[in-house]
Amino acid sequence: MNNTEVLRRLETILPLVEKPARYIGGEPNCVIRDPGPGTFRFAFCFPDSYEIGMSYLGMQILYNVLNNTEDCCCERAFAPEKDMEEEMRKAGLPLFTLETKTPLSQTDMVGFTLQYELSYTNILLMLDLAGIPLNSRDRSESDPLIVCGGPCAFNAEPLADFFDVVMTGDGELQIRELVRLAQRRKREGQTKEWFLRKAADIRGVYVPSFYEPLYDENGRYCGMKKLWDGAPDRVLKAIIDDIETAEFPETNIVPLIEVVHDRSVVEIMRGCSRGCRFCQAGMLYRPVRQRTPDRICELARKQLESSGNSELSLLSLSTSDHSEFEELVLKLMDYCQKKQISLSLPSLRLDNFAFKVMDEMQRIRKTGLTFAPEAGTQRLRDVINKNISEEEIFTALNKAIDLGWTSVKLYFMMGLPTETDEDLDGIADLADRIMKLAIYKNGGSRGRFSVSVSVANFVPKPFTPFQWVPQDTEKEFERKHYYLADKFRKLKGVTYHYHGSFTSRLEAIFARGGRELCETLRRAYSYGCTFDAWTEHFSREGWERALKETGIDDSCAALRGFEPGSPLPWEIIDCGVTESFLLREYEKAQKAVTTKDCRYGCNGCGLNRYTECRWGDIYE
Amino acid sequence: MRYISHLDLHRLFKRSLKKAGIAVDYSKGYNPHEMINVVQPLSLGFESVSEYFELETPMDLDKDEAAAELNAFLPEGIKFTASRKIPLQKKNLSAYSEYASYEIRIPDGRLLSAEKARAFLSRDKVTVIKKDKKTKQPVEKDVKNMIKSFEPAEGAEGEEAVIHCLLRCATNENLNPLSLAESFASFCGLSPEKGSVRVTRLEIYGLKEGALVPLLELYPGE
Ligand code: SF4
Numbered sequence: 001m002n003n004t005e006v007l008r009r010l011e012t013i014l015p016l017v018e019k020p021a022r023y024i025g026g027e028p029n030c031v032i033r034d035p036g037p038g039t040f041r042f043a044f045c046f047p048d049s050y051e052i053g054m055s056y057l058g059m060q061i062l063y064n065v066l067n068n069t070e071d072c073c074c075e076r077a078f079a080p081e082k083d084m085e086e087e088m089r090k091a092g093l094p095l096f097t098l099e100t101k102t103p104l105s106q107t108d109m110v111g112f113t114l115q116y117e118l119s120y121t122n123i124l125l126m127l128d129l130a131g132i133p134l135n136s137r138d139r140s141e142s143d144p145l146i147v148c149g150g151p152c153a154f155n156a157e158p159l160a161d162f163f164d165v166v167m168t169g170d171g172e173l174q175i176r177e178l179v180r181l182a183q184r185r186k187r188e189g190q191t192k193e194w195f196l197r198k199a200a201d202i203r204g205v206y207v208p209s210f211y212e213p214l215y216d217e218n219g220r221y222c223g224m225k226k227l228w229d230g231a232p233d234r235v236l237k238a239i240i241d242d243i244e245t246a247e248f249p250e251t252n253i254v255p256l257i258e259v260v261h262d263r264s265v266v267e268i269m270r271g272c273s274r275g276c277r278f279c280q281a282g283m284l285y286r287p288v289r290q291r292t293p294d295r296i297c298e299l300a301r302k303q304l305e306s307s308g309n310s311e312l313s314l315l316s317l318s319t320s321d322h323s324e325f326e327e328l329v330l331k332l333m334d335y336c337q338k339k340q341i342s343l344s345l346p347s348l349r350l351d352n353f354a355f356k357v358m359d360e361m362q363r364i365r366k367t368g369l370t371f372a373p374e375a376g377t378q379r380l381r382d383v384i385n386k387n388i389s390e391e392e393i394f395t396a397l398n399k400a401i402d403l404g405w406t407s408v409k410l411y412f413m414m415g416l417p418t419e420t421d422e423d424l425d426g427i428a429d430l431a432d433r434i435m436k437l438a439i440y441k442n443g444g445s446r447g448r449f450s451v452s453v454s455v456a457n458f459v460p461k462p463f464t465p466f467q468w469v470p471q472d473t474e475k476e477f478e479r480k481h482y483y484l485a486d487k488f489r490k491l492k493g494v495t496y497h498y499h500g501s502f503t504s505r506l507e508a509i510f511a512r513g514g515r516e517l518c519e520t521l522r523r524a525y526s527y528g529c530t531f532d533a534w535t536e537h538f539s540r541e542g543w544e545r546a547l548k549e550t551g552i553d554d555s556c557a558a559l560r561g562f563e564p565g566s567p568l569p570w571e572i573i574d575c576g577v578t579e580s581f582l583l584r585e586y587e588k589a590q591k592a593v594t595t596k597d598c599r600y601g602c603n604g605c606g607l608n609r610y611t612e613c614r615w616g617d618i619y620e
Numbered sequence: 621m622r623y624i625s626h627l628d629l630h631r632l633f634k635r636s637l638k639k640a641g642i643a644v645d646y647s648k649g650y651n652p653h654e655m656i657n658v659v660q661p662l663s664l665g666f667e668s669v670s671e672y673f674e675l676e677t678p679m680d681l682d683k684d685e686a687a688a689e690l691n692a693f694l695p696e697g698i699k700f701t702a703s704r705k706i707p708l709q710k711k712n713l714s715a716y717s718e719y720a721s722y723e724i725r726i727p728d729g730r731l732l733s734a735e736k737a738r739a740f741l742s743r744d745k746v747t748v749i750k751k752d753k754k755t756k757q758p759v760e761k762d763v764k765n766m767i768k769s770f771e772p773a774e775g776a777e778g779e780e781a782v783i784h785c786l787l788r789c790a791t792n793e794n795l796n797p798l799s800l801a802e803s804f805a806s807f808c809g810l811s812p813e814k815g816s817v818r819v820t821r822l823e824i825y826g827l828k829e830g831a832l833v834p835l836l837e838l839y840p841g842e
Contacts, residue, residue: 015665015815020623026695256624256632256695308639308693 001094006101013087021257022050023084025098028254029306031067031074032099040183041107042066042074043097043144047122048115048533050078054253055260057267057315058113058150062171064249069176071183075099075107079122079530080129082537088129095129104130109145109182111175112163114152117510118503118533120159123148124525127162134522136164136209141192145182149175151284153206154237155462155570158510158517160208164196168573169204169237170270172246177202200231204238207231211572213515220557221514221569236574239611243270243289250302254309263311263344264303268296268328272317273598273615277385277589278374278413280461281317283577286605287613288321293328300332304341312336313344320349321599323615329357350396359403369400372411375419376426382592383418385585390430397434401441406448408434414480414498415458415472417589424480427453428487431494446493454497455484457504460561461511462570463577465585470561471508473554477501502540503532505559509547512558514569520550578606626661632694633658633673640689645676657712659835660720660789660824663796668821672835674706674713704839716826716838719768720789722797725780725818732781732808734772740807741770748799763788766795770804789824 014020026032035041044063046053053059059076066074075097080088088095094103104110110132112123124134127146133139136146148156149167156166167174178199185195200207210231216222226233240246252264271288272281291299300312312332322328329345336343348354350369373388375381381388397408412427431451438449457477460466472480481498488496510517527542547553554560562568564583581604588595595603600619607613624632633656637644646652655676662668687700694700726732740746746764751757766788773782783804787795797819805812825832 012815014623020665021628024623026697028693028695254635257628258631262631305639308635308637310635310638 001103003096003101006093006096006103009091009093010096010101013084013091013093016087017084018081019050019257022078023080023098024256025076025101027256029251030076030099030253031063033073035073035100038071040069040072040109040179040186041102042072042179043077043102043104043107043110044074045077045104045110045112045123045126047079047112047119047126048531049081050255051257051259053078054255055262056113056115057265058115058171060249060252061247061267062111062175063253065172065176065247066179068247069179072179075102077104077126079119079126082531085125085129085530094131095126105132105144107144108186109147109179112146112148112150114148114150114156114159116533117152117158117507120510120521121525121529121532123159123162124521125530128525135161137161139164145192145195147178151281152511154280154284154573154575155511155513156206156208157213157514157569158521160515161518163208164192165199166206166208167204167238168206168235168575170240170246171238172240174202174204174238178205197228197230202238203236206235206573208515213569215516219516219551221567223567224572234572234574236610237284237576239576240289241611242614243267244291244295248299250299251306252303254307261313262309263313264300264307264309265313265315266296266299266303267291267315268319269316269322273321274318274387275385275585275595275598275603276374276387277383277465277585278416278458278461280464283463283582283605284575285317286576286607287611288599288615290322290324290615293324293331296328297331297335301335304339310340311342311344313346315346317347318349319345319347320351320354323618326353329353333357333360350392350400355396355399355403369397369405369407370409370411371396373430374411374413375416376412376423376428376430379592380416380419380423380426382594383589384416385589385594387594387597393430393434394437397437398441401438401449407450407452410434410451410453412453412455413458414455414484415477417466417469418592421480421483424484425487427455428484428491431488432491435491435493449493451491451494452497453488453494455481456499457501459504459507459511462568463575463582465582465589467512467568467582468562468564468586471505471559472501473559474501474505477504500535500538502543503538506532506543509552509556509558512562512569513552513556514558516550517552520546520552523549576605576607576610581605622665622667625664626658629658629661629698630656632698633675636690636693637675639693640686642675642681642686642689643677643679645678657714659713660717660791660794662821663798665815666798666819666821670821670823670834672713672824673700676708702836704836704841706839713835714791717824717835718788718790718827719786719825719832721784721786721822721825723773723820723822724783724785724797724801725820726783726801726805726810726812727780727816728810728812730779732772732783732804732810736808737770737772737783737804740804741767746800746803748796748803750796750799763795763800766793767800770800784822786825 063074066072077097096103127134145164147165148163149171153166153168181198196207199205210228212225212227213221214223214225269290271285273288276282332343371393374386431453434451439446460469460471524543524546527545529539529542531537598616602617645655657674659672683703683705687703691699745762747760748763749758750761752759768786770785773784801817824835826835826838828838
């Protein structure tokens with residue numbers, strides 16, 4: 001089907017669907033090129049809605065890199081909502097790229113970003129709607145290459161059947177190298193096998209079809225067998241030594257409809273040195289790398305000027321940890337005030353400087369003050385190495401209330417290793433004491449003050465010190481939720497939110513599961529499961545059936561955990577952090593011993609074997 | 621650009637102005653907002669070849685340069701084709717809009733004709749189905765006095781029926797061309813599929829010395 005026919009069919013169904021602008025492209029700053037015959041065509045796929053995908057910076061970064069690669073043009077596709085999916089099927093319209101309305105099946109490479117486990121069925125949805133065979137082995141030489149990257153690519157085993165190539169680590173340089181290789185294949189008329197063998201040499205690239213997972217008689221993963229001798233024993237993630245010079249977009253696509261975040265975003269820092277033991281991002285993106293304040297300001301200015309945005313936000317895992325943070329913020333504040341831009345500083349540590357900033361910034365909404373203690377007692381916070389004390393919280397709170405803030409949001413997890421009911425009591429107790437303080441400061445009445453407590457279910461992730469631990473059972477999660485809900489019912493002005501435990505269980509299964517899950521996923525999709533992260537679309541029946549039929553139950557390793565030292569389904573990937581470091585951290589956790597932030601001294605996680613940790617060991 | 625809503629269009633203009641470095645005045649009062657206005661915004665899914673957008677700026681702008689600057693950013697399908705400097709008025713331009721002309725295309729036009737249109741209009745009441753604002757229930761409403769003209773276009777043969785019409789389009793009274801088209805189609809015994817009727821606004825008219833003229837002509841200039 002050619003572009004004109006796609007467009008014609010699209011025109012007939014657009015009036016029938018909600019928010020048709022999700023499917024039309026043509027936004028300011030999007031790159032629409034007339035691809036010549038020699039042009040390499042890359043379809044960047046975000047396996048969730050347009051609104052979510054367009055708020056994700058990583059896509060804009062790679063879109064920019066790819067469109068700046070010689071003879072390459074990158075276009076976008078998102079998962080169509082259910083109403084659109086239905087109309088597309090009725091009209092026989094295959095999934096197409098927004099820019100030129102080219103069917104995905106006619107591009108050269110289709111790349112998915114894996115941001116969260118609950119988007120996996122949408123990958124199958126998109127391939128299926130594109131008319132591309134789901135399984136790598138069923139695709140022909142002329143089908144597009146299907147590749148992926150993103151944090152979940154560090155354990156892509158549950159998707160291994162579907163992808164030809166998995167990319168781990170920093171994507172900017174690696175993706176270009178991969179595209180160049182694919183261009184060469186096209187030029188020289190080489191086979192897919194030729195391409196895959198050469199691709200396996202690229203740093204961070206994992207080719208699942210070169211390996212076969214082995215299982216013991218109990219169905220447990222017990223090792224990887226190489227199917228081609230030339231394949232690497234382990235795949236080390238790609239690392240960019242310095243992000244100051246890394247390519248970063250200056251003109252971002254501006255959505256025509258409202259998306260989740262409508263703002264310019266500059267990544268100021270990659271990686272985090274704090275070492276929270278539950279946090280996968282903190283391990284995967286090591287070591288810390290920074291952009292200089294000058295570079296950040298320049299990027300911010302260019303992005304704002306080219307988009308007409310009126311909000312600027314900074315991206316990093318821990319904003320306040322930038323070594324020149326104060327200078328940076330003062331600079332940005334100055335610029336934003338002149339240009340009437342509102343500046344938002346996420347994950348800001350609430351110290352004196354933060355309050356000074358917030359006080360000076362105009363148009364700041366004095367509502368939500370956010371803390372993420374993650375655990376209810378100091379003991380458990382020590383276990384997870386979350387470095388925030390009650391003293392810090394209350395000092396900040398005292399100040400915030402004086403400045404007129406009227407609501408506090410608290411984020412916790414439940415089901416953390418070594419957790420007891422006492423730790424849950426600590427959650428309710430903290431909320432209670434915060435409320436009491438507010439009442440006291442308000443002369444005895446609550447006024448408009450409110451506290452909102454959000455408790456997520458802990459999902460153990462690969463490449464963290466908790467990668468071996470079991471997840472709480474669904475029953476145990478439910479019990480704890482009732483236990484907490486009961487406590488919160490007695491607290492006036494405090495609201496309590498929690499997450500469904502079944503979906504957390506699914507997340508755990510796919511986070512730590514192996515290749516056996518490909519079949520589970522195929523079945524779940526065939527039973528109508530898509531958009532699993534959306535409560536209104538989630539089909540528990542579909543998932544239960546798929547899990548049952550493929551023999552995945554409470555006894556699977558992904559839920560029950562692993563013995564330290566035993567084979568792990570994701571061990572083929574090397575994220576740079578050594579297993580011995582993770583184990584050391586795990587053992588310290590059990591004794592509730594903390595580990596310092598590695599800016600205050602290297603903890604020997606192993607990253608410095610591959611790159612220089614410029615921001616390691618910089619403080620006394 | 622059929623598929624973006626009024627609110628999205630509004631945001632797009634705000635953003636384009638920011639990008640072009642054009643400052644706008646703010647309204648006075650408790651909740652100040654930008655003094656920009658899309659005149660009689662269209663419903664989602666309608667097309668148009670003549671829309672009006674007004675803004676109040678403290679700057680001394682070259683109006684054509686400003687329009688070109690905005691056009692450079694706007695997506696394909698939205699373009700400033702003319703610009704005028706107009707005197708500061710108490711009310712915004714929407715208040716001067718009286719009528720609008722539309723072209724309506726109905727896919728299965730076999731049963732439609734000029735004759736049928738005459739019969740349709742010559743009844744005592746010409747009703748459309750509207751949703752009641754309060755109860756959200758569909759109710760019939762007589763709109764006969766809101767129709768200035770309603771004619772299947774000359775020589776429109778073949779499959780698609782093309783109707784040109786001039787309908788009330790004022791702040792207090794507005795006739796949706798789609799509801800009228802649906803009412804006419806059902807009068808003719810047709811029930812076009814949802815989404816298959818296409819509406820294009822051709823012009824918005826105001827009153828000048830007793831005659832209807834395109835809004836732009838209220839403000840002569842080059
Ligand atoms: S090697 Fe040392 S300094 Fe570098 S990230 Fe690991 S702990 Fe931090």
